[in-house]
Amino acid sequence: MTGLLDLAWSERRALLAATAAHLDLVVEALALAVALGVPLGILATRSRAAERAVVGLANVLQTVPSLALLGFLLSVFGGQIGKPPARAALVVYALLPIIKNTILGLRSIDRGVAEAALGLGMTAWQRLTVVELPLAVPILLGGVRVATVASVGMATIAAAIGAKGLGSYIFRGVALADTRLILLGSIPAALLALACDAALGEIERALDPTRPRHSRPRAALAIVAVLGLLGLAAWGWWADRPAWSRGPSIVIGSKDGGEMLLLGHMLADLVEAHAGVTVDRRFNLGGTLVCYNALRRGGLDAYLEYTGTALTTILKEPPRNDPAGVLGRVREALARRDGVACLDPLGFENTFVLLMRREQAERLKVRTISDLRRHLGTIRPGFGPEFMNRPDGYPGLVEAYGLDFARAPREMDRNLLYQAVAQGSIDLAAGDSTDGRIVALDLVELEDDRRYFPPYEAVPLVRQETLRRHPALSRALNRLAGKIDARTMRRLNHEVDGFRRDPATVAREFLRSLGLL
Amino acid sequence: MSATPAVAWREVCKSYPDGHQALRGVSLEVAAGECLAVLGTSGSGKTTLLKMVNRLIEPTSGAVLVRDVPTSEWEPIALRRSIGYVIQDAGLMPHLDILANVGLGLRVQGRPRAERDEEARERLELVGLDPSRFARLRPHQLSGGQRQRVGVARALAADPDLILMDEPFGALDPITRRELQDEFRRLQRRLGKTVVFVTHDIREACRIADRLALVAHGRLVQHGRAVDLLERPTHDFVRAFFREAEAIDAVTEKEGP
Ligand SMILES: Nc1ncnc2c1ncn2[C@@H]1O[C@H](COP(=O)(O)OP(=O)(O)O)[C@@H](O)[C@H]1O
Ligand SMILES: [Mg+2]
Numbered sequence: 001m002t003g004l005l006d007l008a009w010s011e012r013r014a015l016l017a018a019t020a021a022h023l024d025l026v027v028e029a030l031a032l033a034v035a036l037g038v039p040l041g042i043l044a045t046r047s048r049a050a051e052r053a054v055v056g057l058a059n060v061l062q063t064v065p066s067l068a069l070l071g072f073l074l075s076v077f078g079g080q081i082g083k084p085p086a087r088a089a090l091v092v093y094a095l096l097p098i099i100k101n102t103i104l105g106l107r108s109i110d111r112g113v114a115e116a117a118l119g120l121g122m123t124a125w126q127r128l129t130v131v132e133l134p135l136a137v138p139i140l141l142g143g144v145r146v147a148t149v150a151s152v153g154m155a156t157i158a159a160a161i162g163a164k165g166l167g168s169y170i171f172r173g174v175a176l177a178d179t180r181l182i183l184l185g186s187i188p189a190a191l192l193a194l195a196c197d198a199a200l201g202e203i204e205r206a207l208d209p210t211r212p213r214h215s216r217p218r219a220a221l222a223i224v225a226v227l228g229l230l231g232l233a234a235w236g237w238w239a240d241r242p243a244w245s246r247g248p249s250i251v252i253g254s255k256d257g258g259e260m261l262l263l264g265h266m267l268a269d270l271v272e273a274h275a276g277v278t279v280d281r282r283f284n285l286g287g288t289l290v291c292y293n294a295l296r297r298g299g300l301d302a303y304l305e306y307t308g309t310a311l312t313t314i315l316k317e318p319p320r321n322d323p324a325g326v327l328g329r330v331r332e333a334l335a336r337r338d339g340v341a342c343l344d345p346l347g348f349e350n351t352f353v354l355l356m357r358r359e360q361a362e363r364l365k366v367r368t369i370s371d372l373r374r375h376l377g378t379i380r381p382g383f384g385p386e387f388m389n390r391p392d393g394y395p396g397l398v399e400a401y402g403l404d405f406a407r408a409p410r411e412m413d414r415n416l417l418y419q420a421v422a423q424g425s426i427d428l429a430a431g432d433s434t435d436g437r438i439v440a441l442d443l444v445e446l447e448d449d450r451r452y453f454p455p456y457e458a459v460p461l462v463r464q465e466t467l468r469r470h471p472a473l474s475r476a477l478n479r480l481a482g483k484i485d486a487r488t489m490r491r492l493n494h495e496v497d498g499f500r501r502d503p504a505t506v507a508r509e510f511l512r513s514l515g516l517l
Numbered sequence: 518m519s520a521t522p523a524v525a526w527r528e529v530c531k532s533y534p535d536g537h538q539a540l541r542g543v544s545l546e547v548a549a550g551e552c553l554a555v556l557g558t559s560g561s562g563k564t565t566l567l568k569m570v571n572r573l574i575e576p577t578s579g580a581v582l583v584r585d586v587p588t589s590e591w592e593p594i595a596l597r598r599s600i601g602y603v604i605q606d607a608g609l610m611p612h613l614d615i616l617a618n619v620g621l622g623l624r625v626q627g628r629p630r631a632e633r634d635e636e637a638r639e640r641l642e643l644v645g646l647d648p649s650r651f652a653r654l655r656p657h658q659l660s661g662g663q664r665q666r667v668g669v670a671r672a673l674a675a676d677p678d679l680i681l682m683d684e685p686f687g688a689l690d691p692i693t694r695r696e697l698q699d700e701f702r703r704l705q706r707r708l709g710k711t712v713v714f715v716t717h718d719i720r721e722a723c724r725i726a727d728r729l730a731l732v733a734h735g736r737l738v739q740h741g742r743a744v745d746l747l748e749r750p751t752h753d754f755v756r757a758f759f760r761e762a763e764a765i766d767a768v769t770e771k772e773g774p
Contacts, residue, residue, distance in 0.1 A: 116608030
């Protein structure tokens with residue numbers, strides 16, 4: 001717990017900024033949702049057909065899974081990451097409660113009041129603005145309140161597409177398996193939800209004509225609280241205002257996971273130090289396709305990718321075993337197809353490796369993957385879901401080496417595998433060749449004697465257009481080329497995953513030690 | 518009747534979409550400055566008859582004339598603005614204070630604030646409410662009788678020559694009701710407004726109206742002065758109505774009010 005408080009204290013500025021950005025996202029989305037939802041709600045009360053259409057649409061939108069919606073909006077927004085698609089997603093989810101409560105509010109107006117309004121000779125517009133809407137406001141605000149609280153939670157997911165906010169702590173915490181970071185994001189998010197709920201509750205009460213007014217101190221407190229929240233949101237907006245109001249800058253992204261965060265920070269630090277360009281860091285994005293689509297369409301200027309992933313996931317070609325051939329193929333195809341430049345590899349290869357306890361491997365005299373064939377009856381394997389399903393994972397491995405394990409592999413979370421082998425609950429696991437836990441837990445890596453696993457080199461991918469705009473960029477990024485071997489990468493990963501150190505700090509220290517900063 | 522009637526129903530029929538025949542050929546006139554009570558049991562068609570005057574309901578056949586012009590030729594908004602309308606639970610706007618409620622009709626006609634506040638204060642005095650005490654209160658802070666007075670003040674605000682009232686005092690306790698009936702009668706006499714007053718209470722009708730029109734099952738059964746109906750009832754139904762009232766009066770006289 002003290003660890004959490006220390007971390008919170010050292011992160012206080014960034015945490016406040018993230019809270020402000022989070023609130024800004026929610027406030028903007030809610031404002032749009034009200035501007036859209038209230039007229040739709042009004043429209044729905046004019047005819048049955050309109051109501052069926054409007055409520056039906058809002059209901060359908062509500063059921064779209066959030067990640068699917070984010071993915072869809074990414075392509076709608078032309079690969080732009082960050083606030084615009086995230087805001088749109090929040091609007092989509094906020095619409096239903098706002099529309100429903102607008103309808104409910106307008107329908108719940110006392111019949112005598114409605115009839116008196118007609119009898120006074122009000123026009124339809126006068127009835128709406130003078131009577132119906134003001135009377136619907138308390139119920140309508142109830143809908144806004146529900147939508148706001150839900151949006152505060154939803155906005156954390158928006159970190160997957162690079163929206164700033166508290167979700168980035170949560171995602172980083174998940175990527176680094178660090179509970180403190182998860183709490184650092186979720187506790188302020190929960191407090192924010194409570195604060196918004198209370199503030200809107202006060203407004204709701206103040207606008208309800210039949211409820212008694214508050215005492216002065218309480219009313220004053222409520223006004224201060226509402227203004228404070230709006231001020232925080234305004235600050236969040238100002239800090240993240242569109243790029244036209246700032247100097248030359250580029251956006252560097254990263255996929256999720258400790259290694260990607262480390263390398264992302266290194267690339268960004270090098271650019272800022274040597275290319276004279278400020279960097280907007282959008283890290284921990286939700287996967288290869290989010291990053292690559294954003295890069296292709298201009299939402300990102302650069303991120304780090306593995307050549308093998310580029311070959312299989314982006315180009316959808318079968319895995320190959322010669323690193324130089326893969327690099328050449330990826331470089332040529334990405335440049336031609338998408339205008340994306342593939343810079344020079346950083347040095348290490350990231351590939352799947354099979355891991356065993358050192359003591360057991362020595363006792364059984366297993367050095368290579370082929371050696372496993374002598375122990376098929378006794379070895380207890382365990383693999384992650386991705387490895388089990390990728391064609392260049394388990395299915396191909398069984399075929400390439402004729403490994404017919406007597407016991408079916410246990411499928412478990414990738415992050416738990418290392419501990420599981422080390423503690424002896426399984427005997428064999430597939431891991432990442434650069435994972436720091438290989439060193440920390442003293443596991444041995446079996447030699448891939450038939451060269452089955454395709455070697456994946458790490459390369460910065462950059463938009464060619466960005467390289468043209470910033471001529472110093474490719475030299476700055478290539479300063480890291482060939483500088484990181486697999487042992488170094490493992491050590492750095494261990495600093496982050498094992499010792500829970502901040503990836504940004506570890507990255508900076510490493511660059512300094514190489515004299516690159 | 519020689520002068521043009523303020524309101525006239527001519528052979529009016531009304532069938533609701535569900536097929537129910539609420540009015541079956543009613544012809545009736547109200548003279549200018551007269552107070553007519555439309556009397557009948559619940560469901561007899563009184564409200565339907567009344568709402569045709571300000572076009573809240575359209576007749577299926579026949580015609581309603583207001584100031585000698587068929588309502589079908591009136592622009593509904595203009596027609597309603599020229600007629601005061603008072604309903605049972607007053608229908609005050611809960612989000613507006615009393616002054617704003619009384620001045621609401623003037624507001625929707627685009628009259629400036631100062632002017633409508635001035636008029637509203639005057640109308641509040643007229644219905645016996647002290648503006649300095651009530652102007653800034655909300656409807657929920659008033660008693661039922663006070664709310665109904667506000668409803669009357671609102672109907673009078675734009676100074677219409679015709680006022681429609683649909684069981685305005687129906688939900689009040691007997692003593693308050695009696696008080697309002699008497700005050701309203703005096704007010705009506707003083708201002709000379711034409712009033713169509715719907716009620717199911719024959720004593721209220723007798724107390725307030727110059728003439729009574731008795732409605733049953735969508736038909737006009739008899740109309741005329743109260744004494745005419747009492748002395749020369751054309752229908753058992755009319756007799757029954759009076760007997761009922763006498764019975765109640767007899768009880769209240771014996772037991773005290
Ligand atoms: N909108 C409507 N649709 C169908 N039937 C209605 C409607 N309004 C009134 N009625 C029916 O018409 C009859 C007369 O209604 P109304 O004029 O309100 O009676 P009253 O005011 O005398 O109680 C009643 O039987 C009532 O149920
Ligand atoms: Mg009625």
